Amino acid sequence: MMIETIELKKMMASDGMVLTNGEAYGKEVYLGKNDSAENWQEITDEEYNKILEEQEKALEDLQP
Amino acid sequence: MNIYNEQLDNINDKLNNTLSSLNDLKMVETVERGVPNITVSPTGLITSTVSQTEGYVEAGTVETTHQISETDDANLIPENIKSGVSIFGIEGSHQGGSDEFWDAIQDGGNRVEYQMAFRRSRWNSDTFKPKYNISPTSAQELFRMTTVGDDTTKRIDLIKLEEETGFKFDFSNCTNMAFAFADAGCILTIGEVDLRKCIGGESLMYAFYGGYSGNAKTEIKKIICDENTAFHSTTFDYLNWLQEIRFEGTIGKTGIIFSKSINLSYESLMSIINALQVLTDSGTTKTITLGTTNLAKLTDAEKAIATQKGWTLA
Numbered sequence: 001m002m003i004e005t006i007e008l009k010k011m012m013a014s015d016g017m018v019l020t021n022g023e024a025y026g027k028e029v030y031l032g033k034n035d036s037a038e039n040w041q042e043i044t045d046e047e048y049n050k051i052l053e054e055q056e057k058a059l060e061d062l063q064p
Numbered sequence: 065m066n067i068y069n070e071q072l073d074n075i076n077d078k079l080n081n082t083l084s085s086l087n088d089l090k091m092v093e094t095v096e097r098g099v100p101n102i103t104v105s106p107t108g109l110i111t112s113t114v115s116q117t118e119g120y121v122e123a124g125t126v127e128t129t130h131q132i133s134e135t136d137d138a139n140l141i142p143e144n145i146k147s148g149v150s151i152f153g154i155e156g157s158h159q160g161g162s163d164e165f166w167d168a169i170q171d172g173g174n175r176v177e178y179q180m181a182f183r184r185s186r187w188n189s190d191t192f193k194p195k196y197n198i199s200p201t202s203a204q205e206l207f208r209m210t211t212v213g214d215d216t217t218k219r220i221d222l223i224k225l226e227e228e229t230g231f232k233f234d235f236s237n238c239t240n241m242a243f244a245f246a247d248a249g250c251i252l253t254i255g256e257v258d259l260r261k262c263i264g265g266e267s268l269m270y271a272f273y274g275g276y277s278g279n280a281k282t283e284i285k286k287i288i289c290d291e292n293t294a295f296h297s298t299t300f301d302y303l304n305w306l307q308e309i310r311f312e313g314t315i316g317k318t319g320i321i322f323s324k325s326i327n328l329s330y331e332s333l334m335s336i337i338n339a340l341q342v343l344t345d346s347g348t349t350k351t352i353t354l355g356t357t358n359l360a361k362l363t364d365a366e367k368a369i370a371t372q373k374g375w376t377l378a
Contacts, residue, residue: 008371024319028356028378031371032351032370033372039349
């Protein structure tokens, strides 16, 4: 029989906030083995939505 | 006495006449029943001819059959009959004017550069019937910004098309699929896609991006990849309707976003997680963005498969 303990580090964004490491975004984050909480910051929902708008605009600029 | 003699004479006369008639009767032979011969004229006139020998024919039925074919008319071949139509049992294969169209657009089957081939056009399951397999070396914007028209039930089911017709999309030699299926409103499902040659930095940018009109894709049958496949964060973004996707190989080079694909099945999510490359030895970390809805479909132990490999789940 083998018993293994697996650690799962979960970060939850505060209400009205989104977690980001500058590239990925999410309300909840499960840290990879080599990742750490210091790599993630909170931004507001409004800031996140603005980023999404900018990404959509960037795509529109690529329209044929 | 005279009356009786007269009557006897009458009877004798009748007997003699009858005997004479009997002598005139011939012996009738039993003969074979004639067998009809069927011929078809060039104008389609079908003639059945029977030659019967004189004689006694026993009761019964003779049957002759003739299958109309190109031996009756050399033009009665599949290539001359519209596809989907059968004439006298001969299934048509002619695509109408589209045969010439596909010969032109596919260069008689020799075309390999398919960038923008179907872009910004209206296609549906009635019209997208390539004559030749499509094996592109480049496929940028292949179906980008296509539409299906008013009848959205006619979105192209590429998986079904391949299964039912033998047509194949072969991307195994394709080095660039940027925007290939981006905003592809005419596409419902995608079959097997080998991305192992797409190793350039932006070669998979927005490759399957849903966008506003192209997010109706429900299934991507299989993505074949390895650690060099240059996935981009936008490769599978905004596939809002996507339910099924399977990965064969390794997801390694960069993270992928599936957070908008809230209808992804559990099996699809596990396929993604199981394909993640082990990063822990390298000390690096990358992120797969599944989103809250998809994360809720996984147990902590299943999430830990990804995190133990060195991947952060967002």
